[in-house]
Amino acid sequence: MALLFYVRLIALTAGSLVYLFLLALILGHRRPRLFERLLFVLILLIFLVFSGGLLRINAGIQYGSPPEATIWLYTGLMVLGTIFLQPVVLHVHVQYARTVQNARIGWLLKVLTGAWYLVAVGEVLALGVASHDAHEGIGAVLVSYGNSRFLQGWALSSMLAALSQFWLTLREKDRSAKALGKRLFSASCLLLAVLIIKLVYASASPVLSDLFTSAIIIGGILPGALLIYYALNQNFLEYGAQRNLVYALSATVLALLYLGFVHRISGWLAPVFPPEATASVLLFVLIFL
Secondary structure: OHHHHHHHHHHHHHHHHHHHHHHHHHHOOOOOOHHHHHHHHHHHHHHHHHHHHHHHHHHHHHHOOOOHHHHHHHHHHHHHHHHHHHHHHHHHHHHHHHHOOOOOOOHHHHHHHHHHHHHHHHHHHHHHHHHHHHOOOHHHHHHHHHHHHHHHHHHHHHHHHHHHHHHHHHHOOOHHHHHHHHHHHHHHHHHHHHHHHHHHOOOOOHHHHHHHHHHHHHHHHHHHHHHHHHHHHOOHHHHHHOHHHHHHHHHHHHHHHHHHHHHHHHHHOOOOOOHHHHHHHHHHHHHHO
16 A cells, blocks of 8 residues: 555654664763663664665665665665674663663573574574575575565564563663663564564465554664653663754754655656756755744
8 A cells, every 4th residue: 555655664764763863872972881882783783674674665666676786785784684683682681781780690691692692693604605505696595584584583683672671670770761661661562562463464465464564663663762762851871961962963863854855745746846946945945944
């Protein structure tokens, strides 16, 4: 359906901007610790998945049938982001317990985290071996892998996030952080439920499939939106103290959204109005705004 297509387009754009905003917010932190660095990597991986999805849908609009190189690029972003998302999700929560909650981390959790990294590296090596054995480019193997394992990887990441957030919330003493933990846990459970439904009804009607896909994309935005809200309104991890950076980032995000709006309107009116003229009018209106 055309409506769901535009819902996905808007949601992927919003998700990319939300996680790009978080990347800049974390990067500008005055006292980066190992936890902040790991959180940056986690947000970067989610951003890769959203930006890959956004590139995919824009390539479809632009080319109809995208070139192979473009397909390999957006699939590679989404697959590699998903593969490494699982160990990093677990590591971020373990490091939060150690750095922020001052908890002692047992050897079992350390071994489990390290083993999950080895599994992720093993998956990447397996893709390279499969490419060599099949005498195909790595891009073709990534596309095949992405079609079969992408949703399973996201479901596993959501389950790990939900379990970790539940564990941290039980230990949390700060009221604001505890409220954030509960909301993140709810968002992860919601995303996991939609992913499971999508996997179970993978062969359902195209309308249901598109509906579940749109719900997954929107659900993936929720954790990032919650982090931004608590960072700015509750000064979570002291990110809200960076007021100048926050104002600059907000202005940049709004400018990017407006430029995207100008581009879309110019394309829609192209049959009756020159795109350059439409862009000029809309940019001139921005002066008055």
